[in-house]
Amino acid sequence: xxLNMLKRALRAGMLCVALAAPAGAQWSTVxxxxxxxxxxxxxxxxxxxxxxxxxxxxxxxxxxxxxxFWARPSAPVxxxxxxxxxxxxxxxxxxxxxxxxxxxxxxxxxxxxAPEAKAMFEWAHLLHRQIYDVLADNRLGEAERDRExxxxxxxxxxxxxxxxxxxxxxxxxxxxxxxSLAFRKKYPKFNGLIWAYHWLQVGLYxxxxxxxxxxxxxxxITAAVARFREMLHDAPRTMPYVMPMxxxxxxxxxxxxxxxxxxxxxxxxxxxVISDILLSDAVPRDKKRAEILLAAxxxxxxxxxxxxxxxxxxxxxxxxxxxxGGPVVGVLTTPPKPTVELGAVMQHDSxxxxxxxxxxxxxxxxxxxxxxxxxxxxxxxxxRERLVNALFRLLDDPEVQRRVAADSALRRSLHDLLPLIPExxxxxxxxxxxxxxxxxxxxxxx
Amino acid sequence: MRITLAAPCAxxxxxxxxxxxxxxxxxxxxxxxxxxxxRGRPLHVQDAITIEQYAFELQxxxxxxxxxxxxxxxxxxxxxxxxxxxxxxQLEIGLPLYVTDGxxxxxxxxxxxxxxxxxxxxxxxxxGLPALGVHAALSIPAGDFGPRRTYxxxxxxxxxxxxxxxxxxxxxxxxxPAVAPSEPDANPGAAELSRWTLGVAxxxxxxxxxxxxxxxxxxxQPFQDDSEVEWxxxxxxxxxxxxxxxxxxxxxxxxxxxxxxxxxxxxxRSFGLIRFIPGGRR
Numbered sequence: 063x064x065l066n067m068l069k070r071a072l073r074a075g076m077l078c079v080a081l082a083a084p085a086g087a088q089w090s091t092v093x094x095x096x097x098x099x100x101x102x103x104x105x106x107x108x109x110x111x112x113x114x115x116x117x118x119x120x121x122x123x124x125x126x127x128x129x130x131f132w133a134r135p136s137a138p139v140x141x142x143x144x145x146x147x148x149x150x151x152x153x154x155x156x157x158x159x160x161x162x163x164x165x166x167x168x169x170x171x172x173x174x175x176a177p178e179a180k181a182m183f184e185w186a187h188l189l190h191r192q193i194y195d196v197l198a199d200n201r202l203g204e205a206e207r208d209r210e211x212x213x214x215x216x217x218x219x220x221x222x223x224x225x226x227x228x229x230x231x232x233x234x235x236x237x238x239x240x241x242s243l244a245f246r247k248k249y250p251k252f253n254g255l256i257w258a259y260h261w262l263q264v265g266l267y268x269x270x271x272x273x274x275x276x277x278x279x280x281x282x283i284t285a286a287v288a289r290f291r292e293m294l295h296d297a298p299r300t301m302p303y304v305m306p307m308x309x310x311x312x313x314x315x316x317x318x319x320x321x322x323x324x325x326x327x328x329x330x331x332x333x334x335v336i337s338d339i340l341l342s343d344a345v346p347r348d349k350k351r352a353e354i355l356l357a358a359x360x361x362x363x364x365x366x367x368x369x370x371x372x373x374x375x376x377x378x379x380x381x382x383x384x385x386x387g388g389p390v391v392g393v394l395t396t397p398p399k400p401t402v403e404l405g406a407v408m409q410h411d412s413x414x415x416x417x418x419x420x421x422x423x424x425x426x427x428x429x430x431x432x433x434x435x436x437x438x439x440x441x442x443x444x445x446r447e448r449l450v451n452a453l454f455r456l457l458d459d460p461e462v463q464r465r466v467a468a469d470s471a472l473r474r475s476l477h478d479l480l481p482l483i484p485e486x487x488x489x490x491x492x493x494x495x496x497x498x499x500x501x502x503x504x505x506x507x508x
Numbered sequence: 509m510r511i512t513l514a515a516p517c518a519x520x521x522x523x524x525x526x527x528x529x530x531x532x533x534x535x536x537x538x539x540x541x542x543x544x545x546x547r548g549r550p551l552h553v554q555d556a557i558t559i560e561q562y563a564f565e566l567q568x569x570x571x572x573x574x575x576x577x578x579x580x581x582x583x584x585x586x587x588x589x590x591x592x593x594x595x596x597x598q599l600e601i602g603l604p605l606y607v608t609d610g611x612x613x614x615x616x617x618x619x620x621x622x623x624x625x626x627x628x629x630x631x632x633x634x635x636g637l638p639a640l641g642v643h644a645a646l647s648i649p650a651g652d653f654g655p656r657r658t659y660x661x662x663x664x665x666x667x668x669x670x671x672x673x674x675x676x677x678x679x680x681x682x683x684x685p686a687v688a689p690s691e692p693d694a695n696p697g698a699a700e701l702s703r704w705t706l707g708v709a710x711x712x713x714x715x716x717x718x719x720x721x722x723x724x725x726x727x728x729q730p731f732q733d734d735s736e737v738e739w740x741x742x743x744x745x746x747x748x749x750x751x752x753x754x755x756x757x758x759x760x761x762x763x764x765x766x767x768x769x770x771x772x773x774x775x776x777r778s779f780g781l782i783r784f785i786p787g788g789r790r
Binding site for chain 2: 090093097098104161162
């Protein structure tokens with residue numbers, strides 16, 4: 063009798079454990095938090111309504127993508143590549159919503175699969191918007207802007223369960239996992255659309271920072287939005303060919319607010335990672351939530367795949383801004399011509415080098431384009447400084463130096479830039495571009 | 509039917525209703541509050557989701573009109589403010605104001621019970637588990653239209669999302685002495701309370717328009733002895749008009765002897781106050 067009771071109790075206990083484990087894995091207590099109240103709240107919406115409304119539409123693109131991947135795993139490719147793409151580009155982006163969208167209503171199934179990841183995205187999107195507000199607020203001086211952005215980043219970081227790391231991460235998190243690249247290979251148009259979103263989202267920071275007056279800022283934002291719309295004309299050919307990185311597209315912002323720039327690069331990488339996890343057969347359906355949570359924790363911590371700041375900047379430069387959609391602030395009057403294949407992949411053993419195909423051409427082509435741009439835009443001191451810095455970063459790469467040495471035309475154009483290089487850096491520059499030192503004046507000579 | 513308000517009362521109400529329309533320094537407004545439903549705005553059944561931590565939500569002009577076939581008319585206004593005091597936890601305080609016509613002698617007006625409540629969401633909905641929440645409330649005597657003693661209520665909230673929309677289930681029970689059917693006026697506020705309430709609602713969102721439609725059925729056991737279970741049905745809409753304001757409107761009907769109709773309209777404004785955010789000033 064007692065033995066039977068014991069057996070029954072044991073069975074009941076085992077059943078409870080078996081049921082509790084999956085339930086525990088489903089028990090989520092992530093919580094939302096209000097964003098930081100400040101006088102600059104909603105300034106961007108007021109000052110730049112066209113761009114602000116576009117951002118509302120962007121929320122839909124991410125949400126519907128995840129929802130289709132999770133809720134309709136056998137849906138044909140045309141659901142996203144044709145139907146949703148056309149709806150988004152012909153209707154939604156033409157007449158964007160007036161208000162930020164509730165993602166749980168667009169993606170009810172995905173939102174319940176990984177509410178933790180959804181909350182991380184929402185928290186980072188709030189930071190995105192609040193920094194636009196700061197930079198768009200014409201009442202704030204430069205020091206006040208810096209102080210407010212620091213305050214926003216600090217508030218953002220006060221939620222370690224939601225905040226992306228401020229440390230830049232290597233590409234292997236995004237491109238070196240078993241599930242990686244599934245999305246960009248199967249959905250090149252929609253992937254290009256997401257990258258175009260990211261291009262505008264980070265690029266507008268440079269438009270806001272580079273414009274010195276309200277009118278200038280509005281003009282630069284209008285130009286950036288026009289360039290974004292241009293990307294939609296002949297997708298995916300006209301889209302970014304690699305993931306836009308903040309140091310590439312918004313170098314001024316990155317230099318001034320490196321922590322925020324790293325957060326946004328990590329945010330945008332994780333957007334791609336979740337697409338890959340949801341789509342890839344390498345992750346079984348019952349493991350997708352766990353894989354998303356694992357990826358999310360890697361993007362939050364300050365240890366996994368962290369790269370140095372110079373590696374990060376070098377990686378962005380090596381990828382070539384022209385492959386990331388081009389610069390936002392008008393150093394290029396025509397759309398940039400990509401120099402890599404659509405969806406090119408970074409080599410993961412060295413963040414400074416591209417894959418074999420790209421490594422042969424990209425950095426040197428980028429140098430040529432930078433040199434050309436620098437030669438044509440010498441009046442803008444800030445742009446010149448940025449371009450010179452980027453040029454030095456590229457020229458530090460031994461592979462680039464080899465290419466320069468082997469290309470006499472490129473070498474000549476780099477030599478011609480010498481007058482634009484600050485005096486104190488010219489010796490270094492001469493060495494990098496293999497330029498002979500200036501001849502010393504003859505003693506007493508004429 | 510004619511509604512009259514005494515001058516001081518009218519002025520007070522006007523100021524209260526206009527308060528949220530005025531700029532409040534150091535505030536920030538919400539964005540998608542229409543999606544987070546509140547009790548009575550416009551449906552009785554609410555979701556198991558609380559407002560964000562550190563958020564305030566002011567129900568600025570929640571007007572309700574009820575009419576029974578006997579030409580009894582009740583106008584009520586229950587301004588309410590909620591605060592996200594902890595993660596997934598909100599505190600609420602509300603004070604209903606009533607104007608009645610046809611009940612007793614002519615027009616009567618007064619204050620109901622102070623409603624103090626806390627809602628805690630136990631979790632966030634996942635594929636395997638619905639969102640679960642608990643709430644506790646006190647109805648504290650405050651005026652002629654309130655109960656004569658404090659009543660406590662405990663309840664549970666459940667929200668389950670489907671591809672078609674959300675389903676919400678609310679259940680609660682209130683403790684305290686019953687009211688004798690022969691003398692409901694001896695404790696008028698208690699007569700408005702329910703011994704228990706069970707409600708189910710469904711809503712569907714149009715996210716690109718920031719609109720939410722919902723409908724509900726509620727069963728309630730009145731506090732009066734020997735009374736029968738009342739059934740009510742209602743439908744309503746919530747609409748986010750801009751980042752600052754969400755409006756709601758609803759139409760309800762009770763089934764049973766009274767066949768009461770009700771209309772409700774409200775406006776909610778959510779905002780944050782920097783002084784209520786730890787470390788926010790740094």
